[in-house]
Amino acid sequence: MKFKSRFTYAFLVLGLVLSGCEKSFEDLEKDPNRAITAPASLVLQGIEFDLYDNTGRPFSSEMRWNQFYAINYNYYGNNEYQFQEMPNHFFTLKNVVKMEQEAKRAGAADVNSYSALGKFFRAYFYDQMSARVGDLPAMEALEGSGNLTPKYDTQKQVYVQILKWLDEANADITALVAKGETSVPGDFYFGGDLRKWQKATNALKLRVLIRLSKKADDAELNVKSRFAEVLSNPAKFPLLEGMSDNLQFISNNFNKYPSNPDNFGFDATRQNMAKTYIDLAASRQDPRVMVVAEPAGAELKAGKKPSDFTAFVGASSGEDLTDMADKAGRDNGAGFAPGLYSFQSRSRYYTNYVGEAVFILGYPELCFNLAEGLNRGWGSGDAEAWYKKGIKSSQEFYGVKDGTLTMRYSRTGGRDAADFGTYTIDFSFDKYYAQPLVKYDGNTAPGLEKILTQKYLAFFMNSGMEAYFNYRRTGIPKFYTGVGTGNSGRIAVRWLYPFSERTTNETNYKEAIQRQFSGNDGINETLWISK
């Protein structure tokens, strides 16, 4: 019996030991695997990555909607303007709020480099979203459980707020720099240089003012005088001074340029150039087209030289995908690239992981924005000078400058060393500029068309959907439509609100679509800024 009771006792102890009760219930509730707080610099990294990642990368569907290129392989996509839900940046904006909180938690002053950048990001992402859908919750948004059903502000209110944020960001950075706080840890775009962020802030402001060109006479937005103020006060509103000030994303081995050696076999013949871009560039004898595109295989087979601008052929984005696939895939025989159309440059886009810098806010755009504002009479200055600077800086980005240019092309459509050949063309900017299609016509409508056309060319594979937004705003350049662009032959003019709004924020959502679009959240409804 003694043995038995000892046995029982041992058994009981064993059970208790195995069930190990070292930690309290409170400790056990917490997730030991993830952080409750994070340095603001780490949060900034995520926001900055989203700046590039979610706004329209090179060779994405957005770039097809810009009609720079087209896809001819229906398995991987199409060229239809069947816009869906807008890209949702509210999660990134929530991280902006968190970044600001984390900076304060770590002891930063009310105005600090993160709060200043926070204003830039709010302006940037709200512009991206509102330009796509219209009204948006702004004043009541981003409060988490504090307000689960934020009211929608009108698009006008949203843009008033965007401009306010940008002005505040500019003023805050000025104050910070004056205090000697010139850097922001965690920033990978400008190595933390706040002064460069200030330039980007003002460049964004100009983009937004141009975006509002149809509302230039609105007293509250005050587009014209704001524009004039920036132009006349460079000390208060420093601007990008050249390509080295670009807010741009540089790809690397971990964040590969979207067109790279890995996907040559997937995309090379399935993505052909679009007629909109090719025709505008080739008709102006613009060597940029030779840098970004290959001459069409069928044209070379027919005897054209690769240095012949007419050898560059794009497909209308409106072409039936069936026909585009058929034409892009025609066999031209050994030694020639297949197809009737130009493809993207094999050497520029398919031989490394870095590709080219992708502008988020680029200097050429700034130049054209200034030129456009001046053309519209929003300030005093030399529109033509900015127009020329815009063209030149964009051309130089592609290595196009005065002298003999050596172009690389793929004779066969392949991308191995043996496939490539070279040719030369002579380029003179003055000669280029003297062409009637290029030369500025003064501050007139034809002059504006020139600016917008060159701006379009400079947007090739960068700046998200700015090319489309400019088209939507001005009708320039002409976009192609047809069965291939879907939507019954129309270019859609807006995206849809997140589907979840219909059920999660129903009353406010309905009110917003009612006042804007008579209740129809459709892709063919006109936005307030477009009216």
Next chain:
Amino acid sequence: MNLRVLLPPLRLVRTPLPLLFLTLFCLQSFAQTIVTGTVTDQATGEAIPGVSILAKGTTVGTSTAIDGTYRLNVPTNSKTLVFSFVGFGTKEMAINNQSTVNVVLATDLRQLQEVVVTALGIKKDIRRTGVAIQTVDGASTVKAREPNAINALAGKVAGLTVGASPELLRRPNVMLRGNSDILYVVDGVPVNTDTWNISPDDIETYSVLKGATASALYGFRGKNGAILITTKRGTKDKRGFSVDVNSSTMIDNGFYAIPKVQDEYGPGDHGRYAFVDGKGGGLNDGDYDAGWGPKFEGQPIPQYDSPIDPVTGQRIPTPYIARGKDNLKRFLNPGILSTNNISIGASTEKYNLRFSTSHIFQKGIVPNTKLNITNFNITADYNFSKKLTFQSGLQYNRQYTPNIPDVNYGPNSIIYNMTLWGGADWNVDDMRNYWQPGKEGIQQIYAEYQRYNNPYFMSYEWLRGHQKTDVIGQASLNYKITDFLDVMLRTQVTTWNLFRSEKMPYSAGSYGREERRGDYREDRRNLFENNTDVLVKFDKDLFPDFNAKIWAGGNIRSFEYSSQYGSTDYLNVPGLYNFSNSARPVKTSNYGSAMRVNSAYYSADFTYRNLFTISTTGRVDKLSTLPTGNNTFFYPSVAFSTVLSDYLKMPDVISFFKLRGSYANVKDALTRSTIGTTPALGGGNPLGYGDQYYSPYDGPSYQNAAVYSTPFAYNNTPAAYYTNTLNNPNLQPSSTSQSEFGLDFRILENRIALDATYFVSNEGPRIFSLPVSTTTGYSSALVNGIKTRKTGWEVALTGKPLRSATGLNWNVVANYSTFKEVLTEIYPGVDALDTFFKVGDRLDKFYGRHAFAKTDDGQIINDASGRPVYSPVRQFLGYSNPKFVFGINNKFSYHDFTFSFQFDGRIGGVIADYVQQQTFRGGRNIALVQGKMEEARYQDYKGVKSWVGPGVQIANDGKLNFDADGEITNLNELTFTPNTTKQFLQDWVSRYYDSDEGNLMSRSFGMLREVVIGYALPVSLLERSKFIKTASISLVGRNLLYFAEKKDIDLNQYVSGGNSGLQTPSTRRYGVNLSLTF
């Protein structure tokens, strides 16, 4: 008997419980005489343990021990003993001053002999069970075998749906009353199981507790029902020992579900193909579609193995012929399933021992794939005395394989490579020597080098190892304080460790690994869990005719889990699979979690005579996953049963008629049943391709944590992203209330029995991620919300149409079940869930992607190119759950022969067939060379548009306008004409079949699941051997016939959801089973 007798005892039940307990301890104080004896079975002469013996006119009683003996202190005022046992006629014996009273009990044919195992392993007479439980005999699952114990239950239990997967080591999709997370319990204690670590040969019975009431005692883990497994113990052999051998060898051969593909056209696009480098350098020679190229007509075309002209360096075209007809069938081999089990049992009065070892070997039908499972099981029970007994069991289970295939969609999948996207232009036999000469270990040979992989290369070089070791052990000590009061202490450990590795060779490609420079990965996971229980058991007739069975206990559950995952980022040296060989920084992550649950529970059954039983249970859990203040919760259950036939006069034909009803409320909170590769929470599959292996977990989900995740963002540096879920410090546990009503009706001396259950399960408010406006910065908020109601029927019909002691016997069991779940409430202020679901909607409504825009009269609207226009929003296409599930088992025996078969299936519901979708899009579907498509396919090749798709086109240059629901808003403005636009078949197919609507099929199927023809060697023959006691041999077959609308997918595995995936073809299985007892 008259119903009125019910009344006085009912009042007694209302007596407060504490009073009953008080009366307990003051009962035994009379003069006594000691009577001993043995109870044996009239039919077999064997001792019967567990017979209850009552001194008539008193409350004094006992029950027989394992050897059938008993000893009772009989009060002198009692002259008669009453012996009763379930299934036997009750017998009264006068004592007549004898000290020994031996009794022989005879089987009562009218009496039910059924005892079911209920929660906590409590064995109950079926008459006293108020909940739905269905039992499956373990022996019935080890003839026509499955490699997995749970797969074997398919079709055998009403309400239990087992979707066996055709893949090695894949967990079956198991659903019980529409719920997927089911608790598995072995010998009374919950275990952590992937279903592969249970050894079928060691199972005595499976007991399926179908509803929340039945399993409420297990706390939150049991809220969806449970499968209780009782293992074999010792031996009943009179010699005190026995040796059993069970051996099966089965072949997997002959496909019952395999996609049919065309072998008349090769890869390419719009009929064009020419190989240069297989990476896009030629004409559609990379990442091609398998069947949209040229027709095989022997025409000269440069191909992957065409000779290279030494002068030009270009390939010299060779005849283009279908060298690869039936590539897949030629590639796959017959599989083998071989299982061997030997068990040794021994028992005496003092101890009860059993050792069992099993080995399951499975050779996959894909070359170089296999799975081994080795199992050791020891049970040892020891009786220190009549009062103190000890029981223990230890199971060691090891699964190990150097390579199992990954079939999920992507270049990692053989099916993807061979059936969907690989053409018939190459011969699989030419792929056996897969290294390029001079580039061994570096570069595979294949017909394409951009996207796809050589199947033999994949099988022999791209290896996915898996080793999992499970140890489950438990020990319990039982002390019998009195005849009716036991105390038990029990502790159990479930622990496993898992090691998985992936060796990805140089030149192999998959999604996200396009550089093709090899990789090595390790996935390690460890789980430890302990359950320690104290259990007090009280079982006594408190008063004459009134029995109380009360169990009460406490449990501490401790849980710990840790895991680690690492991957190279490409390799430096080909073929060296080591992290130190990573070309770029190694990627690793780790995860750990811990949890504790303290519980107290009771189960109390009160039975009045044989009139009725009321069972109640209750359990309190304190759970560490919830915020303090909300982490302690109670769940009650109550069940009622009454056997009308015991006390109401019924026609003779009715032998048994029982009614039952029950109610339970169960809760749970912030745990998850399975866990994937680390990072384990929200991270998904770190690979970005292939199958995510989920192991059993039942630990904390940390869902309610307000935290950052810190993935690598720019240039391999981390970034912090705050959660998109709003946490909730006031979170309450989820709640489910379930009621069920059942009847058990048997006629003709129990030869035909009907068991029917109707249940209503009100689920919720759950812990629910309520979608919130994303403009708040968050996508969801964790709240207590959403309610659904599940209702359903389960019917089991058992019959013994033929019964004869010497001749032909026929037993049949038929099962039927159905359920549906509707949304009853969402959340205050929210009137739709996931955009589409409204209150009152069934939750299995399938909203399909790319539904076709249609006219009022349902015709497809085509665009100007003659191809369908998609609705921009998903549309309702049908219900994805079957209308009902059925199974029919038949067993015939005639002398030494037995013959049994099972037919089961599921009827109703729709599914979008992904294999059809992709074989069409890749140009391989057999329909492209048959019927009306045949000519159009040929015209495509000739460059002529000839296909005219069904439906209409807009006649009046109208434009289609859709609203936010995808409805066309201006149908009245449009006029339509029949579509007449000729189109390439390829382009039409690519549109039409890239949709759920174009690939919708019925998910009804029926299956001849198993056939067993057995022969037991006659005892007379064996007696001469003096060595073998029993021997039987069976011819067995599984999955022999399959009936479905389309057989390119095996519907078995899809128990829910609207879309199918890819799979390895499903095979029939047949072989021999040998069973011997020594």
